[in-house]
Amino acid sequence: MERPLTKHISFRRPSLALEEYERTGGYAAVRKALKQLTPEDIQQQVLASTLKGRGGAGFSTGTKWGLIPMGADAPHPKYLIANADEMEPGTFKDRLLLEGNPHQLIEGMILSAYAIQADIAYIFLRWAYRKAAVLLQQSIEEAYGAGYLGKHILGGSWSLEMHLHTGVGRYMCGEETALLNALEGKRATPRAKPPFPQLSGLFGKPTIVNNVETLCCIPHIVNNGADWFKSLSRCAEGGTKLYGVSGKVNHPGCWELPMGTTIRELLHHAGGMKNGHRLKGLLPGGASTDFLTEQHLDTPLDYTSVAAAGSRLGTGTIIVLDDATCPVGFVHNLQHFFAQESCGWCTPCREGLPWVEKTLLSIERGEATPEDIELLRMHTHMLGPGHTFCALAPGAMEPLQSALHYFMDDFERHLTEKKCPYANHLHR
């Protein structure tokens, strides 16, 4: 089983410096691309690879790139941005790549920037990833020193500047247009789409924002081809995927596995549930995805299959809900996060999420009435897609609506018993 993205990641030693990275075949793809391939070749390859964006939305990377203006008339500077603002609760896969092999990301960015003929690249990094910040800064400097960045890369006509930008810790900055605003020094509120960033992005110029994991796939696609990349997967969506598991499992962690690995297999990698705990449900791809339950254990973890099961693959990092943890408290904890991370731009999200959070807390405290359940249901409809300015609140509603579906008994017990029936409260 091939693990192209994590093959050279080991936490028993420091991450690879430039020379070590080059010895493992690093930057071969850049040399190949700049000497042999046109930007269009790479775009074609990536499109053919069926790579889907690993940030959570699962949009075809090749298609996304295809919307950027190319050719002599294209506005410049064009920008490529690595979205490394990994703040989705339960998600830590990008961290592994950032701390484990920073040059792999930089190589992926150089290739992607070349493919879209970008002039400037930014890494927008979550502030808390301090180790990654140090490593990335060193690696960028190394890459400049080796001529992979800067003017006339590898002696050719194309140039690329790369900068590391550390955020200040807002979940909102993970949304690509809010990220652009933050990078411009403005408030991290999302932008209206259309116009899409490919046409009017950073500083109003054509911009591509890709997730870290997505960008890390690019060197391997360029080196080994689209067919090889597709062959890594068990389904129609090419490549491997970094999956993660957290919760009451024996070995929480992150693994690179073929796209389409089932939930059951993934939980097996995590060593199964801890002694004395049973699986009650799980969020398959971070905090903003719908619960799945035991009945879905054989669902392949790819974008299409998880959607068919009623949830989203999202970031592919599972949060396990066990039978000793109160689902109401669990969801309340999530809603506290989302309410706090709302940027405050649109009314439904800004005012609706705190209401949801407060209602869940009063249910958890045994102070609620049946009308409160109705209020929650109402919010799952009213904060739906299209009602809000961006996807934050609709995402927040996904675990809530599915919790109301799968764990209604638990909600009702809180009402009738006028307290939380679980020993493991999560409410603050």
Place this chain on the structure above:
Amino acid sequence: MPTIYIDSKPYEALAGKNLLETCLGLGIDLPYFCWHPALGSVGACRQCAVKVFKDAQDGTGRLVMSCMEMVKEGMRASVSDKDAVAFRAQVIEWLMTNHPHDCPVCDEGGSCHLQDMTVMTGHDYRRFRYKKRTYENQNLGPFLHHEMNRCIQCYRCVRFYHDYAGGKDLGVFAAHNHVYFGRETSGILESPFSGNLVEVCPTGVFTDKLLKEHYTRKWDLASAPSICQHCSLGCNIFTGERYGRLRQITNRYNSEVNGYFLCDKGRFGYAFVNDVNRVTRPLLRNQTIEAVDEAPLMKTLREMLSGEELIGIGSPRASIESNFSLIQLVGRDNFYQGLPEYPAYLSGKVAELVQSGALYVPSLKEIEASDAVLVLGEDIWNTAPVMALAVRQAVVRTAAAQAGKQSGLPAWHDLAVKEATQEKKGFLANLTVCPSPLDEEAAFSLRRAPDTIARLGFAIAHAIDPSLPSLPDISTAMRSIVNSIAGALRSAQHPVIISGVSCYNEGLIKAACTIAAALHTIGLRAGVAYVLPECNSMGLALLHAPSFDNATARVLSKPGVTAIILEADIYRTVAEKEADAFFDACKHIIVLDSMHNRTTQKAHALLPAAAFAETDGTIINYEARAQQYFQVLAPQQDIRASWKWLGKLKGLRAAAGNGQQVHPDEILQQLEQALPAFKGISRVAPSPDFRVHGQPIPRDPQRYSGRTAILANLTVSEPRPPQDTDSPLAFSMEGYPGIPPPALIPFYWAPGWNSNQSVSKYQQEPGGALRDGDPGVLLSGQAVLRLTGEEKPTAPPLFMDIPEAFEAREDRWLLLPQVHLFGSDELSSYTPGIRRLAPQPYIGLGEADATALGVIEGDDIFVWLEGKACSFPLAIRKGLCPGITLLPMGIPGIPVPQWGSWVKITLSEDAEEIRCPSKIF
């Protein structure tokens, strides 16, 4: 024109508009908060949700924000769809979770857009049972009260203050449901347009502090259409009255003039009307009790008038009716201005150009639409603030239009257009004596002496039309700037050149006109706007009266004259010695004014003149736009409109008893008969006998309360309200309840729309002209030609008399006025908040001169005015060119100097003349 279907009914829509403005324009009520016709759409509040359907078969539809949807041919939308209705009510419920439930005691109640929208959506029951979030408020200075708990986070305040008006000290702080709109710390809001937040805020976060001091609900205010009196732009305003006091001024929409916004001087500068310094009784000097009753007054006045030679001094802040009545009383040959020779000449020159028909004078709306603006000398930020705001829009919109064109974005899509525009700006060159906040918008901002700026203007004209005289002595660096400005004007479609008279420099006026003439040769119709000092400076200038110097010469040469001074404090415009000389030579002095001042102290007979809120009158703005204001207060005691007093005096003079009562429209008719320049002015507003279905237009709203009880502490019977025979407006709730003709709209109100947002019901379309057209009559030569259909693009006159380059002198400084938005104007300075923001006296010098004199900021230095040394602290003015000194205009404590003269500056009272090494540009 696309046909769209709203709730299955077909409508003709305007292409390129969004669905929200289309619905509002069609009269369909749809609630909104974050959208504003002047600010565009951002899709934040989610209040204007409607359903749109793919086609006639689509029964499900999709919820969209109407402000973010472009209308398209065949578009199907539903406002009444139950999902859309439910969602809109839900948005209100969300907003109300944190909004105080204090409407009855909130100062916005009754004119609150949030309140209206809440009622409109039907939300009426509170389910949220948790604590509301609360904020600390800030002290934002003398004009605005801050009450953040009321905030519904629509972002309109910052979008106006920062994005539209360019203010920097109001921002958005924090996030999620604790977003905060305010300053970094408490402090006076810096923008002179801050007062607009009162109207931009859809609820009571920013409220009018002056109104708070004498609070009245909107529905209890008697209101009238009026015109701002504090500069030459003629912004349209509403005045609001209760219990005989002027309580509030708000914006009155006029799409050609001020649109939606006013400056703070205009909004808050009304306190003089209620001030204790008002002249309320006629006074006769040299009597034991000076205030007199009618009979002795008339007796004395008759003595002063009969048989004596009369002269009249007209006023740039009095109405054209009053000025013309004075002419009728004293005769044209005996009518003068209260201005010294040179400023009177400059205003006359401007009036002549505007009247000639060769000059295209752009309205403020046209300035907003300009794609290249050149300011020559005039400090419009201080002398014509709303024009500066219009220039800012020109700069922003030109860049936005280009970006929008490239990216195919509609202009209303504010968020996306701003992103596409980034820091790009349209063209503005601001060539002035002193720096101004407008410089931030400018591609070129230069600090030079007026003569040098005028020369640059002529050089620009030469660069456009090489057949015009060249200026060989201009430096290479300067030549490249001149060429850039000329290039920008040449390549523009709507170039505008702005100048004015506040620099006391004729060269600037001529240079502006000559540039327009040069542009005319390449087929471009350039707008030229000249800013004048007072609200009716243009009106007075169009009467072409001789200056005060002539009046003085006249009374000195022939004693025994009775002078009648109309609404002007001569001591503010003329040096003390000269004013004294004039008054000493007059036999009788009759003064009509509303405020006691140094001139009224000279009066042998002082007649209490109505302030603008107490009378009807017409004033003429910088573009020769005649606009009528209407009284909202019934004058107290013996106060009367000046034109009424003058009518009375006319009767006394003619020994015809009390004289005939005339109406203002009759005066205007007589005026246009007597002076062809004023042709058309009688159409400025409907005549006093105008009625709709036999009914007058009520000043009081239908919900006016306490009609029968308001004076119950004085009398138990309901007194007859004051009768207004001068206008079609009535001091009453009774009258025509519908929308009156534009000139007579006393307030905005529509069923369900109690706030000023109801203005859209009065417009042809949101942000467009008022129904039946914006009020006012243009008297400019080009407007007259346009009306008669004879408009031909005649060339603006060319001037060849280029002034010599300014040269700093060794021992004298060129004395120029610095006009201050707050403080330089006579009447608005009665507002305590404006006084607070006015500067203390100072002497302004450039950095180089200060260094050469060895003085630093704040050092007391002496400027010699009329042979006397006056000491004020030094204020260093960045960029002010060496050889020029500035004194703040109109600030108490500074004697009125002869502006534009050369004065001596010393470091002590008895010091020898100092010589400053001359520095020449």
